[in-house]
Amino acid sequence: MLQPLRILFRPKWMVSRSSASYVSRMRHLNKIKEEDEACRAALQSGNIFLYHKLAPLLRRTDSGIYQLPALQTKDVEEILEKLGEDKEMVKESILINCTEQNEAQFSFDVGAIEQAAVEELCRGTFVDLRKAFFLLRGSEAPLVARGQALLRWHQTNGFCSSTGQPTQRNQSGSQRLCHSSGITYYPKMSPVVIVLVSDGKRCLLGRQSTFPRGMYSALAGFCDIGETMEEALCREIAEEVGLEVESIQYSGSQHWPFPQSSFMVACHATVNPDKTHVSVDKVELEDARWFSLEEVQEALTIKAPPRNNKGEPTVFWVPPNYAIANRLIQEWANQQHLKS
Numbered sequence: 001m002l003q004p005l006r007i008l009f010r011p012k013w014m015v016s017r018s019s020a021s022y023v024s025r026m027r028h029l030n031k032i033k034e035e036d037e038a039c040r041a042a043l044q045s046g047n048i049f050l051y052h053k054l055a056p057l058l059r060r061t062d063s064g065i066y067q068l069p070a071l072q073t074k075d076v077e078e079i080l081e082k083l084g085e086d087k088e089m090v091k092e093s094i095l096i097n098c099t100e101q102n103e104a105q106f107s108f109d110v111g112a113i114e115q116a117a118v119e120e121l122c123r124g125t126f127v128d129l130r131k132a133f134f135l136l137r138g139s140e141a142p143l144v145a146r147g148q149a150l151l152r153w154h155q156t157n158g159f160c161s162s163t164g165q166p167t168q169r170n171q172s173g174s175q176r177l178c179h180s181s182g183i184t185y186y187p188k189m190s191p192v193v194i195v196l197v198s199d200g201k202r203c204l205l206g207r208q209s210t211f212p213r214g215m216y217s218a219l220a221g222f223c224d225i226g227e228t229m230e231e232a233l234c235r236e237i238a239e240e241v242g243l244e245v246e247s248i249q250y251s252g253s254q255h256w257p258f259p260q261s262s263f264m265v266a267c268h269a270t271v272n273p274d275k276t277h278v279s280v281d282k283v284e285l286e287d288a289r290w291f292s293l294e295e296v297q298e299a300l301t302i303k304a305p306p307r308n309n310k311g312e313p314t315v316f317w318v319p320p321n322y323a324i325a326n327r328l329i330q331e332w333a334n335q336q337h338l339k340s
C-alpha cells in the first residue's frame with residue numbers, strides 16, 4: 001500500500017557554502033554533543049539564543065524585520081553580571097546546532113531574571129513562540145523551535161521517574177542521567193502522522209473546535225505504541241472521518257513544537273472515489289469535508305484572512321506555509337493542476 005519513497009532533492013541546508021563540509025560539520029556537532037570538555041570549549045566561542053520562560057528573544061531591525069539575535073557567550077555573561085546574577089549560569093546553555101562556520105549554537109532560558117531588564121539590555125523582546133513563528137523567516141523558525149523544545153524538555157525532566165531522584169544533564173544537554181537508577185533520559189518527541197486525503201478530484205480537510213475560525217487543515221493523529229506509520233495513518237482516517245485509505249505516498253517531515261514536541265510525518269493518501277462518504281468523529285473534529293481545487297487554490301492565496309469586528313477570520317483558509325499541512329495542500333493543488 002505504501003508507494004515507493006519519493007526521491008528526495010538535496011535540501012538547501014545540506015549544501016555547504018563555506019569551508020566546513022556537511023560531513024565535517026556533523027562530526028564536529030556530534031563531538032560537542034557527546035564530549036563535555038569539547039562542549040565547554042565550544043560554548044566559549046559559540047552563539048546563544050535567549051529565552052524567557054520559553055519565549056524566544058527577537059529583535060526588530062530598522063526596516064521592520066524580526067530577527068533572532070545570536071549573542072556571544074561573553075555578552076550573556078556581561079548581561080548576567082549587570083543584573084547581579086552569577087555569570088557561571090551561562091554554562092546551563094543547551095546545545096542546539098552549529099552554523100556553517102562550525103560555531104556552536106545554544107539556547108539559554110533567563111526565566112528567573114526580570115524580563116524587562118533583560119529586554120532592555122539586549123534591545124529585544126521576548127515573544128511567545130507561536131507569534132515568533134509568524135515573525136521569523138527561513139531557517140530561524142525551526143531553529144528557535146528546536147531551542148525551545150530542548151529547554152522545555154530539561155525543565156520538565158529534572159527527576160527520574162523510577163527513583164524520584166534528581167537527574168543530571170551532560171554539558172551539551174543531549175541527555176540526562178539518574179545516577180541512582182542508571183537510567184539515561186533523552187529528549188522526547190511524539191510521532192504524529194499528518195495526511196492529505198484525496199478522492200482524485202477533491203481533498204479532505206478538517207478542523208478542530210480549537211482552530212481559529214475558518215481554518216481547515218490536513219488530518220493528523222498521534223501514533224500509538226507498536227504501530228507503523230502506515231497503520232497509524234489508516235487508523236486515524238478511519239477513526240476521524242470513517243474512510244478507508246487505498247494508497248499512501250510519503251511527502252516529508254517536520255518537527256512541530258505545539259503544544260509539545262511532535263515529529264510530524266506527512267503523507268498523501270487516496271480513497272476510492274466511490275467510497276467518499278464522510279462521517280466525522282465529533283469528539284475529535286468539529287467538521288471535515290471535501291474541498292475542490294478552486295476552493296483550495298483560493299485559500300492558498302490568503303496570507304492573512306479578513307476578519308470581522310470581533311477579530312475572527314471570515315473566510316476558509318489553510319495553515320500558513322511554515323506548517324507542513326500547508327506543504328501537503330500546496331503539493332496536492334500543484335498535482336491537480338498538472339493533471340488538468
Ligand SMILES: NC(=O)C1=CN([C@@H]2O[C@H](COP(=O)(O)OP(=O)(O)OC[C@H]3O[C@@H](n4cnc5c(N)ncnc54)[C@H](O)[C@@H]3O)[C@@H](O)[C@H]2O)C=CC1
Nearest residue numbers: 190192217220221222256258259262264319323324325326
Ligand atoms: N504542523 C502542522 O502542519 C500540523 C500539526 N498538527 C499537530 O498534530 C498533532 C496531532 O494532531 P491531533 O489531531 O491533535 O491528534 P489526535 O487525532 O491523535 O488527537 C489528540 C488526542 O490524542 C491523544 N494522544 C495520544 N498520544 C498523545 C501524545 N503523545 N500527546 C498528546 N496527545 C496524545 C490525546 O487524547 C489527545 O487528545 C497536534 O499536536 C497538532 O498540533 C496538526 C495539524 C497540522
Ligand SMILES: [Mg+2]
Nearest residue numbers: 219220221284
Ligand atoms: Mg486528529
